[in-house]
Amino acid sequence: MAMTPLNVLCISRFFKGGDFIKSAKAEGNQVFLLTSKKLEHDPWPWDSIDEAFYMVEDEHGYWNHDHLVGGLAHKMADTKFDLFVALDDFDVEHVAFLREYFRIPGMGESTARYFRDKLAMRIKAETEGVSVPKFTALFNDNDINDFADHVPAPWLVKPRMQASAAGIKKIHNKEQLWQHLNHLGGERHEYLLEKFAPGAVYHVDSLTTDGKVVFSRVSQYLDTPFEVAHGGGIFRSHTLELGSEEDVALQKLNVDVMRAFGMQYSASHSEFIKCNEDGKYYFLETASRVGGANLAEMVEFASGINLWAEWAKIETAAVRKEPYKLPKVKKDHAGIIVSLSRFEQPDTSSFEDKEIVWRMNKDHHIGLILLSKNRDKNLQLLDKYAERVKNEFHASLPAKEKLVGQ
Numbered sequence: 248m249a250m251t252p253l254n255v256l257c258i259s260r261f262f263k264g265g266d267f268i269k270s271a272k273a274e275g276n277q278v279f280l281l282t283s284k285k286l287e288h289d290p291w292p293w294d295s296i297d298e299a300f301y302m303v304e305d306e307h308g309y310w311n312h313d314h315l316v317g318g319l320a321h322k323m324a325d326t327k328f329d330l331f332v333a334l335d336d337f338d339v340e341h342v343a344f345l346r347e348y349f350r351i352p353g354m355g356e357s358t359a360r361y362f363r364d365k366l367a368m369r370i371k372a373e374t375e376g377v378s379v380p381k382f383t384a385l386f387n388d389n390d391i392n393d394f395a396d397h398v399p400a401p402w403l404v405k406p407r408m409q410a411s412a413a414g415i416k417k418i419h420n421k422e423q424l425w426q427h428l429n430h431l432g433g434e435r436h437e438y439l440l441e442k443f444a445p446g447a448v449y450h451v452d453s454l455t456t457d458g459k460v461v462f463s464r465v466s467q468y469l470d471t472p473f474e475v476a477h478g479g480g481i482f483r484s485h486t487l488e489l490g491s492e493e494d495v496a497l498q499k500l501n502v503d504v505m506r507a508f509g510m511q512y513s514a515s516h517s518e519f520i521k522c523n524e525d526g527k528y529y530f531l532e533t534a535s536r537v538g539g540a541n542l543a544e545m546v547e548f549a550s551g552i553n554l555w556a557e558w559a560k561i562e563t564a565a566v567r568k569e570p571y572k573l574p575k576v577k578k579d580h581a582g583i584i585v586s587l588s589r590f591e592q593p594d595t596s597s598f599e600d601k602e603i604v605w606r607m608n609k610d611h612h613i614g615l616i617l618l619s620k621n622r623d624k625n626l627q628l629l630d631k632y633a634e635r636v637k638n639e640f641h642a643s644l645p646a647k648e649k650l651v652g653q
Contacts, residue, residue, distance in 0.1 A: 257279065272296075342359075362515075366382075367407075378528065391440065446523045448518060456564070468484050513561070537554045580618070580620065
C-alpha cells in the first residue's frame with residue numbers, strides 16, 4: 248500500500264534531531280525545518296529537508312511569539328501541516344501552543360506542562376501515587392517556612408523550566424534559603440524547593456506509541472548530573488543489566504510515569520533516584536524528547552534502536568493511523584564518558600581498547616562510547632578512562648545560573 252505523504256514541521260532552537268528529520272523523510276513525508284537564523288549554515292541533513300524557515304533570536308535566545316504565530320499562519324495559507332514536532336526540550340511548550348492554536352494533532356499545552364515544568368511534574372506524580380522527594384512551591388511564605396521547619400536540610404532550589412542540572416542551588420539551612428530566595432526576588436515563583444536526597448541516579452530512555460511504552464532502556468549515571476554540573480566532574484553513564492532488580496523496578500516506574508502524565512506518542516527521557524537513606528526509588532523529572540549528552544548514541548549501540556529515527560516513525564504512523572512495529576532489540580551493554588577538554592581538538596588515538604565504538608568530534612570536548620557483552624568490562628574501562636581524562640584532558644567551567652541554550 249502506498250504511503251500517505253505528510254507535511255511534517257520540525258521545530259528547534261538548537262542544532263539536533265538530524266536522524267529524526269532523515270527518518271521522517273524516509274517515511275515518504277515532506278519535511279520542513281523551523282530553526283534559528285544563526286543555525287542556517289549548520290550541517291542539517293539538507294537532502295531530507297524540503298524547505299526551511301528561520302526565526303531571529305532576541306538577546307535572551309528566545310523567538311518573538313507573535314512573529315512565530317504570524318509567520319506560520321502565512322505559510323499555512325498554501326501548506327497544510329499534519330504534524331508539528333519539537334526536537335528539543337526548550338521547544339516543547341511553544342510547539343504545544345502552536346498545535347492547539349492551529350488545531351494540529353499531538354500533545355497539547357496541559358500535557359506538555361508535565362514534561363517541562365518540574366513543579367507540575369511533582370504535583371502530578373504525587374497525585375498519581377508515584378513517589379517523589381519532598382517538595383514545595385515557592386509561592387507562599389508560610390508554605391516555605393513550614394517546609395523548612397519540618398523537612399531536614401540540605402535542600403535544592405530548582406528552576407521549574409530549565410534542563411539538566413542548570414540553575415540548581417544547594418541550600419544548607421533556613422537562613423541561607425531566605426537569602427537565596429531574596430536574591431531571586433520577583434523570579435522566585437519560577438523555582439521549587441526540594442529535599443536533597445543523596446543516592447544513585449538513573450535515566451530511562453523510552454518510546455511510547457498509542458499510550459503504551461514499547462521500548463525502554465535503563466542506565467545509571469556514574470556521577471550525578473548535579474555533581475558534573477556543579478563539581479566540574481566528568482559525565483559518565485552505563486546501561487544496566489537487563490532483568491536486574493534495578494532494571495525491573497525502573498522499567499515499571501517509567502511506565503507508571505508515562506501513564507500518569509498522559510504520554511501517547513513520543514520518545515522520552517526520564518530520571519529517577521534510589522535514595523541512600525531508605526533504598527526506595529523516587530521520580531525526579533522527565534522530558535518528551537530524546538535524551539541529550541549523546542545518551543541516544545549510547546542507547547543505540549546497546550540496543551540497536553535509534554531513538555530519533557523510531558520517534559519519527561511513531562509520529563508518522565500515529566497521524567496515518569497505521570500500526571508501528573519496533574525493530575528487533577539487541578541486548579548488549581554500552582557506556583559513555585564525556586568531558587570538556589582543555590585542547591580544542593583532543594587526540595584520542597591513545598585510547599585503543601576494542602570496546603570503543605564511537606569518538607566525539609566536537610571542539611574542546613572529549614568523548615567515547617564503549618560496547619561490550621560484558622557490563623563489568625565497560626565499567627572497568629570507564630573508571631580507567633575517567634582517571635586518564637581527568638589528568639590528561641579535563642577542563643571545567645562554572646555551572647550556569649540559567650541555561651538558555653544547550
